[in-house]
Amino acid sequence: MQFTLLINENESVYEGEGGAKLMEEVVGKHMALIEEMQAANAYVGGHRLLGAATATTIKYKAGEGTLHDGPFAETHEELGGYYVIEAANLDEAIGWARKIPVPGDGGIEIRPVWQNEE
Amino acid sequence: MSKGADIDNARPRAIAALAVHFRDLDIAEDAFADAASAYLEKGISADNPAAWLITAGKRKGLDAMRKRNAEERAADGLALVRDMTEIITFPEPIQDERLRLIFICCHPAIALEARVALALKVICGLPVAEIARVFVTSEQTMYQRITRAKTKVRDAGIAFELPARKEWGERLDAVLLTLELAYTVAYQDAAGERDDGLSAEVARLAAMLAELLPDEAEALGLAALVGLARARENARVDGDGAMVPVSQQDTTKWNIAAIEQAGNWLDQAAQKRAPGPYQVMATIQLTHARRAFDGQVDALAIAQLYDALVALRPGPMVALNRAVAIGTAYGAQRGFAELELIEQDASIVEKLEHARPYHVARGDLLAKLDRKAEAAEALERALKLDPPSAERLFLQSKRDALLG
Numbered sequence: 001m002q003f004t005l006l007i008n009e010n011e012s013v014y015e016g017e018g019g020a021k022l023m024e025e026v027v028g029k030h031m032a033l034i035e036e037m038q039a040a041n042a043y044v045g046g047h048r049l050l051g052a053a054t055a056t057t058i059k060y061k062a063g064e065g066t067l068h069d070g071p072f073a074e075t076h077e078e079l080g081g082y083y084v085i086e087a088a089n090l091d092e093a094i095g096w097a098r099k100i101p102v103p104g105d106g107g108i109e110i111r112p113v114w115q116n117e118e
Numbered sequence: 119m120s121k122g123a124d125i126d127n128a129r130p131r132a133i134a135a136l137a138v139h140f141r142d143l144d145i146a147e148d149a150f151a152d153a154a155s156a157y158l159e160k161g162i163s164a165d166n167p168a169a170w171l172i173t174a175g176k177r178k179g180l181d182a183m184r185k186r187n188a189e190e191r192a193a194d195g196l197a198l199v200r201d202m203t204e205i206i207t208f209p210e211p212i213q214d215e216r217l218r219l220i221f222i223c224c225h226p227a228i229a230l231e232a233r234v235a236l237a238l239k240v241i242c243g244l245p246v247a248e249i250a251r252v253f254v255t256s257e258q259t260m261y262q263r264i265t266r267a268k269t270k271v272r273d274a275g276i277a278f279e280l281p282a283r284k285e286w287g288e289r290l291d292a293v294l295l296t297l298e299l300a301y302t303v304a305y306q307d308a309a310g311e312r313d314d315g316l317s318a319e320v321a322r323l324a325a326m327l328a329e330l331l332p333d334e335a336e337a338l339g340l341a342a343l344v345g346l347a348r349a350r351e352n353a354r355v356d357g358d359g360a361m362v363p364v365s366q367q368d369t370t371k372w373n374i375a376a377i378e379q380a381g382n383w384l385d386q387a388a389q390k391r392a393p394g395p396y397q398v399m400a401t402i403q404l405t406h407a408r409r410a411f412d413g414q415v416d417a418l419a420i421a422q423l424y425d426a427l428v429a430l431r432p433g434p435m436v437a438l439n440r441a442v443a444i445g446t447a448y449g450a451q452r453g454f455a456e457l458e459l460i461e462q463d464a465s466i467v468e469k470l471e472h473a474r475p476y477h478v479a480r481g482d483l484l485a486k487l488d489r490k491a492e493a494a495e496a497l498e499r500a501l502k503l504d505p506p507s508a509e510r511l512f513l514q515s516k517r518d519a520l521l522g
Contacts, residue, residue: 003275089276089279090225090227090274090275090276090277091285091289094227095285112273112274112275
């Protein structure tokens, strides 16, 4: 079955002194992870997103949408990217999720992808 | 054996086999219930009730699924054939799927409390009303919590396969923690006001785990810990309904066979050379239990075991129990000095203020130091924290003795 791994991170660790270097390291680890996933036929897709400062959200109230500057949830941790993977079960998905580098604060949300019955 | 007892004994194995077969906890439970009522209507008992209930349950579950999903009849046909062969080849040794079921119900992706509820409901068959009472919540809330946990098992991709041994780490920890919480809940009330059902089921579950995981030292340790608590159950309350602390319990009311069984589990665990907190906690209890055999309690050994426990599982409660143990082993002066060390951390005191054991320990040590007024005040504080009735009676008489 497929799982989506949503990466929520505090972006501030990549700011200031040493931030750019840390980002370079983390990106390197992501590249290595993608290769590992591909070799295991687990990689379905994924993207790194631009910072939360670039986010625009349509917020709905009773079906009525208005535009907002900023991400959906105002928290310290922002959605920074995601993977879609193929895994036999939740434990396998957790195993991949644990390999995602998160040098600061944050969380990886693991969600099964809706599967249409054929 | 009565048919009811047959069903109770077969339940964990049968439910486990059905859950693995159908890959759905709800269907497994319903199928088992249907099979159980068929068993009760049957003329005679089966030689192997578990096998009978599993085979009948597979058929019942299939019927139920067929009713639920009329358009899936073609697929059912296949399943039916598979089912028939199983009936034809019966009886043959049935695979023991209990461990798989335990790992499913105790998956760390399920919230800890929900894991306990799920295990008690699915594996032990405890009624939802009783589980709700144990967790001090409404039956409806508990029902929803269990339903949500079952839905997560079904939809979140929780494997019905047993994980590979090398990947057990986190999964096994989750199983042990689930059982530990069940144990804590079962014994939070000294008088067992909540009735015997829960502690009996927790003991069964712990023994089952020790049987299924004979190479896991901590599983054996936890079984010993639970077994020792259960062994002393009949001595925990006196004729007036007041709690009796372990050091004053009437040892003739202890279950000696259960204590010996716990000792065996701990011996078995020691051979694995993998010490852990459950083994240490159980060894402390076993040291207390030795009083039944030679009338002695080795207070120095208990104090040393608490040193080990503080290292393995640091926390304010363990530190508190260690201070009490030191007080017993080396005198109240030293015990109280340890307590004062703990009290130097304001954030810990803030937490302990709301914990009865803190005030009880304080009162105990102060009483031994002959600081009676302060001791009575500490017990008064414990009494204000709403203890269960057996503990309240015990604390009241202790306080009255100090004031008298």
